[in-house]
Amino acid sequence: MDDVHRSLMTMPVVTMIGGGQLARMTHQSAIALGQCLRVLAASETDPAAQVSADTVIGSHDSLEDLRRAAQGANVVTFDHEGVPLEHLEALEADGVAVRPPSEALRFAQDKLAMRTRLRGLGLPVPDFADLSGDRVAAREALLGFGGRHGWNIVLKAVRGGYDGRGVWLLDDEAAALAVFDGIDDETVLMAEAKVAMRRELSALIARSPFGQGAAWPVVETIQRHGQCAVVLAPAPGLAPAVAERAQQMALRLADELGVVGVMAMELFETVDGALVVNELAMRPHNSGHWTMDGAVTSQFEQHLRAVLDYPLGATDPVAGPVVMANVLGAPQPPQMSMDERVHHLMARMPEAKIHLYGKGERPDRKIGHVNIVGAPDSSLEEVRERAERAATWLSTAIWNDGWEAHGE
Numbered sequence: 429m430d431d432v433h434r435s436l437m438t439m440p441v442v443t444m445i446g447g448g449q450l451a452r453m454t455h456q457s458a459i460a461l462g463q464c465l466r467v468l469a470a471s472e473t474d475p476a477a478q479v480s481a482d483t484v485i486g487s488h489d490s491l492e493d494l495r496r497a498a499q500g501a502n503v504v505t506f507d508h509e510g511v512p513l514e515h516l517e518a519l520e521a522d523g524v525a526v527r528p529p530s531e532a533l534r535f536a537q538d539k540l541a542m543r544t545r546l547r548g549l550g551l552p553v554p555d556f557a558d559l560s561g562d563r564v565a566a567r568e569a570l571l572g573f574g575g576r577h578g579w580n581i582v583l584k585a586v587r588g589g590y591d592g593r594g595v596w597l598l599d600d601e602a603a604a605l606a607v608f609d610g611i612d613d614e615t616v617l618m619a620e621a622k623v624a625m626r627r628e629l630s631a632l633i634a635r636s637p638f639g640q641g642a643a644w645p646v647v648e649t650i651q652r653h654g655q656c657a658v659v660l661a662p663a664p665g666l667a668p669a670v671a672e673r674a675q676q677m678a679l680r681l682a683d684e685l686g687v688v689g690v691m692a693m694e695l696f697e698t699v700d701g702a703l704v705v706n707e708l709a710m711r712p713h714n715s716g717h718w719t720m721d722g723a724v725t726s727q728f729e730q731h732l733r734a735v736l737d738y739p740l741g742a743t744d745p746v747a748g749p750v751v752m753a754n755v756l757g758a759p760q761p762p763q764m765s766m767d768e769r770v771h772h773l774m775a776r777m778p779e780a781k782i783h784l785y786g787k788g789e790r791p792d793r794k795i796g797h798v799n800i801v802g803a804p805d806s807s808l809e810e811v812r813e814r815a816e817r818a819a820t821w822l823s824t825a826i827w828n829d830g831w832e833a834h835g836e
């Protein structure tokens with residue numbers, strides 16, 4: 429064996445299930461830390477498979493493929509919630525270090541189990557109803573629940589939803605029943621009271637098996653078409669006591685559930701200033717992309733540190749306010765190539781930090797994001813304007829302020 433291989437053998441191999449953008453960005457941190465990130469990807473063109481030299485092509489639904497990907501790795505972790513629970517348990521029975529463990533991850537996979545558990549732990553959650561099981565009884569339950577809440581309700585697929593898919597915000601009985609009656613047989617639904625909110629927040633934390641916890645500043649998330657579009661870090665005007673309460677809730681919950689890795693707790697700030705927990709993600713999260721350029725330790729590095737039980741990194745912001753804006757596929761992809769759009773953006777906004785995921789442009793699909801890190805004295809509004817301008821430009825090849833480069 430040559431000395432390169434001898435030295436590499438002492439460094440960890442982390443298997444990430446799923447080859448999406450989260451795995452792609454985790455790979456960047458793995459490179460810096462001298463680790464190997466192996467990905468189980470559905471295809472060679474998946475965002476992470478394009479960049480990882482150690483890609484296993486297969487399906488997260490196949491135990492055989494999962495075992496192949498786990499072979500020889502120090503730990504197995506995830507870029508999505510889709511792995512069947514029984515497969516996770518089988519891997520654990522094989523002796524694989526699954527992080528976060530199935531015990532914890534099941535609550536991120538199942539919105540009904542999560543709501544039930546959170547309520548059991550005394551955390552603030554919206555009123556909800558279980559619509560699983562017998563359809564006739566569930567329809568009755570929906571009629572009762574909807575009536576009690578003036579049909580200001582939300583229907584959610586218990587499993588498999590993301591980016592607003594599998595979530596229906598409703599305000600009348602007919603629309604709710606249309607969703608319920610139109611759903612396919614495989615989808616299990618639950619109902620929730622619609623929260624009258626001021627805004628949405630996210631408390632991003634990490635926890636290691638040793639039990640160390642770390643929390644980044646609480647951020648505000650702005651959704652469009654049911655998915656996260658913009659993140660303001662830190663959440664502007666959030667009372668320090670409320671921010672600390674959110675961080676404490678997330679850290680305590682992670683401890684209680686035995687979460688390992690990064691966890692995002694999505695929260696609603698109600699119109700009267702109270703916090704209500706929406707959902708949990710036990711992996712790097714869209715609300716933490718700002719940390720790549722705006723915090724001492726990015727969420728991707730931290731996830732690796734946590735799942736490998738290294739000491740966690742500092743979570744302090746590096747400068748002033750940071751705004752992350754997602755680059756979404758335009759309704760009609762622009763004529764101008766992405767590469768040319770990147771050139772123009774770099775020319776006009778040299779401070780913009782561009783992150784592209786290697787994905788095809790489809791309407792509303794997340795294909796990248798831009799971070800703008802403000803100076804300590806910048807106003808959040810001004811930073812946000814620049815971040816949104818940059819992301820809109822990359823999406824559409826249109827400057828949202830009508831600017832045109834002259835002399836071309």
Ligand SMILES: Nc1ncnc2c1ncn2[C@@H]1O[C@H](COP(=O)(O)OP(=O)(O)O)[C@@H](O)[C@H]1O
Pocket residue numbers: 554582584589590591592593595597620621622623624628651654694706707
């Ligand atoms: N109970 C609720 N009340 C009001 N808005 C909600 C509620 N639940 C979800 N939403 C809205 O729908 C979005 C997506 O719901 P969420 O459960 O987070 O699903 P996803 O898995 O798609 O992120 C939330 O970010 C929020 O804007």
Ligand SMILES: [Mg+2]
Pocket residue numbers: 694707
């Ligand atoms: Mg969500």
